[in-house]
Amino acid sequence: MKIVVCAKLAPDASDIEIRSDGTISLERAEWRIGSFDLQAIEAAVRLRELHGGSVTALSIGPLRINNSKLRKDLLSRGPDDLVLVADDTLANADTAVTAQVLAAAIQKIGAVDLVLTGEGSADLYFQQAGLVVGELLELPVFNAVSRIDANTGSLRIERSLEDETEVLEVPLPAVLAVTTDIHTPRLPNMKEILLAARKPVLEWSLTELGMHDAITPRVETVSLKAPRPVERKRILIEGSPDEAAQALVAHLNKEGVL
Numbered sequence: 001m002k003i004v005v006c007a008k009l010a011p012d013a014s015d016i017e018i019r020s021d022g023t024i025s026l027e028r029a030e031w032r033i034g035s036f037d038l039q040a041i042e043a044a045v046r047l048r049e050l051h052g053g054s055v056t057a058l059s060i061g062p063l064r065i066n067n068s069k070l071r072k073d074l075l076s077r078g079p080d081d082l083v084l085v086a087d088d089t090l091a092n093a094d095t096a097v098t099a100q101v102l103a104a105a106i107q108k109i110g111a112v113d114l115v116l117t118g119e120g121s122a123d124l125y126f127q128q129a130g131l132v133v134g135e136l137l138e139l140p141v142f143n144a145v146s147r148i149d150a151n152t153g154s155l156r157i158e159r160s161l162e163d164e165t166e167v168l169e170v171p172l173p174a175v176l177a178v179t180t181d182i183h184t185p186r187l188p189n190m191k192e193i194l195l196a197a198r199k200p201v202l203e204w205s206l207t208e209l210g211m212h213d214a215i216t217p218r219v220e221t222v223s224l225k226a227p228r229p230v231e232r233k234r235i236l237i238e239g240s241p242d243e244a245a246q247a248l249v250a251h252l253n254k255e256g257v258l
Contacts, residue, residue: 001053001150001172004106005044005116006130007037007074009065010123031064033073034122038185040178043148044116045078045186051150055079056109060101062091066203075196076188082201083109089206089215095124097215099132104209106137114155115175119143127177134175142170143177 015029033041044055057079059065066086075082085105090097106112115137117130127143134141146165147158159166160179170176188196206212235251237244252258 001047001051001113002111003044003047003053003055003114003116004058004109004112005040005055005079006058006102006133007041008034008121008123009059009061009070010034010121013122031070034118036118036120036122036125036180038077039180039182040116040118041077041079042183042185043178046183047114047148047150053113057082058102058105058109060085060090060093060098060105062086062088071201072193072196075199076192077186078192079199081199084201084203085206085209086203087206089212093215095126095128095132099129099136101206101209101211102129103133103136104211105204106133108204108209113172115139117175117177119177119179130175130177137175139173139175140170141175142168144179145176146179146182148176148178148182
């Protein structure tokens with residue numbers, strides 16, 4: 001089974017800085033594999049261990065994702081090789097652009113049996129890219145996948161829905177977005193870290209994918225601002241539930257909230 005697992009490299013949210021004007025800066029943030037993609041990588045590697053085949057990691061983003069530390073981190077978690085599409089045009093890529101580039105790269109890889117993604121990206125978490133990739137590739141696509149079992153030419157999957165578990169037989173090739181509880185990601189040992197440096201890395205440009213002139217984000221990027229700290233009113237409301245509710249509404253009206 002030839003598996004491609006999509007993994008987004010994104011700034012660590014814990015490294016967010018707030019400037020004096022209230023805007024948010026990620027310039028000094030360390031970049032990592034998205035926390036939701038680690039489970040997808042683990043699911044891909046376990047399928048290969050059980051049923052054979054290969055796992056290719058695929059990541060797209062700005063030029064800063066193309067560094068040895070991030071590449072080694074990805075490959076030390078089990079994939080056989082890595083495909084990178086690094087271009088600063090993708091720095092603020094929305095879901096539509098991300099899905100288009102991923103789909104083009106998957107088509108260029110060729111003869112793929114299964115594409116796995118996380119349930120959402122670590123930065124935007126729109127939970128859309130995997131589904132759009134499946135539609136662009138015209139393949140069966142499902143999200144909320146919490147279990148995958150391989151059969152000959154198909155997969156048996158479980159989807160964790162709000163109040164039930166759905167069991168489906170899915171023909172291959174297919175695209176699946178997995179949940180965070182599908183597996184616990186492994187921690188690479190020293191041997192895996194050393195071997196990662198020897199694994200092949202392919203670097204493709206947007207031009208090689210025939211996409212450089214087709215990158216048109218549909219969502220405008222705006223500067224985010226942190227909420228300004230507000231001094232608490234420290235108002236204690238007492239009385240019966242009805243009295244407290246009336247007093248609360250009166251205070252909210254006074255403050256212009258209602």
